[in-house]
Amino acid sequence: MEVKHLPVETQFAYGIGRIRVIEKRLLDKGKFDRMIDSKTPGEALKILVEAGYDESATDITGKAYEYEKLLREEQKKLYRLLRELTDESKVFDIFLLNNDYHNIKVILKSEFLGIEDNTNLLESVSIPATNLKMMIRERDFEQLSFYMKEAIEECIDTFNRTHDPQQIDLILDRAYFKHVVELANNLEISFIKELLKITVDLTNIKTFLRLKKLNMPVGFLQKNLMPGGKIDNNIFIRNMDLPLEGFVDTMKGSAYENICKKGIDSFINTGSIAVFEKLADDYLIAFAKKVKYKTFGIEPLIGYLLAKENELKNVRIVMVGKINNISADIIRERLRETYV
Numbered sequence: 001m002e003v004k005h006l007p008v009e010t011q012f013a014y015g016i017g018r019i020r021v022i023e024k025r026l027l028d029k030g031k032f033d034r035m036i037d038s039k040t041p042g043e044a045l046k047i048l049v050e051a052g053y054d055e056s057a058t059d060i061t062g063k064a065y066e067y068e069k070l071l072r073e074e075q076k077k078l079y080r081l082l083r084e085l086t087d088e089s090k091v092f093d094i095f096l097l098n099n100d101y102h103n104i105k106v107i108l109k110s111e112f113l114g115i116e117d118n119t120n121l122l123e124s125v126s127i128p129a130t131n132l133k134m135m136i137r138e139r140d141f142e143q144l145s146f147y148m149k150e151a152i153e154e155c156i157d158t159f160n161r162t163h164d165p166q167q168i169d170l171i172l173d174r175a176y177f178k179h180v181v182e183l184a185n186n187l188e189i190s191f192i193k194e195l196l197k198i199t200v201d202l203t204n205i206k207t208f209l210r211l212k213k214l215n216m217p218v219g220f221l222q223k224n225l226m227p228g229g230k231i232d233n234n235i236f237i238r239n240m241d242l243p244l245e246g247f248v249d250t251m252k253g254s255a256y257e258n259i260c261k262k263g264i265d266s267f268i269n270t271g272s273i274a275v276f277e278k279l280a281d282d283y284l285i286a287f288a289k290k291v292k293y294k295t296f297g298i299e300p301l302i303g304y305l306l307a308k309e310n311e312l313k314n315v316r317i318v319m320v321g322k323i324n325n326i327s328a329d330i331i332r333e334r335l336r337e338t339y340v
Helices: 008-025 029-037 041-050 064-085 090-113 129-137 146-162 166-187 190-213 218-224 233-239 244-251 257-270 274-289 299-323 328-334
Strands: none
Touching: 008 064, 008 299, 029 041, 029 299, 029 328, 041 064, 041 299, 064 090, 064 299, 090 129, 090 146, 090 166, 090 190, 090 299, 146 166, 166 190, 166 218, 190 218, 190 233, 190 244, 190 257, 190 274, 190 299, 218 233, 233 244, 244 257, 257 274, 274 299, 274 328, 299 328
């Protein structure tokens, strides 16, 4: 069906209808249980193929370690589908930007370290990786956004002075969040704005916990906090040199009260932020489910995008667990809530 000549709401209505059918194929808890309980990683992979991953596969024997290729193909299919259903809407560029910034990191680090790394470049992007590589190699940033251009130039200048590749991640992560927040504000879609604010908040809480564990100075925290969240960055700064219980108290009454209490309790006892990360991902999926049954608007399509990305993360958790002989109970503990 041709969608590009339809009115905007009708286009999304058509897309929502397609998504209603397609989302029934998302992996539910039962399928993940079967994968976890399978005897070998190969059996787990077979369940994945039966569920529709790599439909062209005829013989997957001995290919369990190649699960990442399946995930990459599935992610490419996801973005192709959503672009088709939204008539190439720029809305989804916001979600592709994360992959663009990832590729910039890979390209710059490869250049600085004097190596050629194409294996870690992602294909679901708004700027093809080959074009991006040429622009950076030739220092021709005319076609890039202001945020990308500024960040790349800062990375080059900083690395030349410090020779510290870790600074690249910091600079590009900060630029990415500024970039997507500005795009979201221009789109005037409240669901996306709220989603990004939540993402910034959860990212900043994780950063705060990681840097407290490393006893990093307040100034370093200030440089690492992302802009655009609902939690005032001064709350993190004020709590940097205080016991974590105080920060948990500060979050009481907020939307993050429960995940901060459980996640930070676990962090205090174990030194790991794994529980907080799982709770944060579950929070985002619960947020996406709120728009699942909307009849019009782009929200259900974005909800499906988040659901599928969450599914890919769960598949990776199961396959890594199976390959490394991690117990079924621990794999289940790490699994995120499913959308269906």
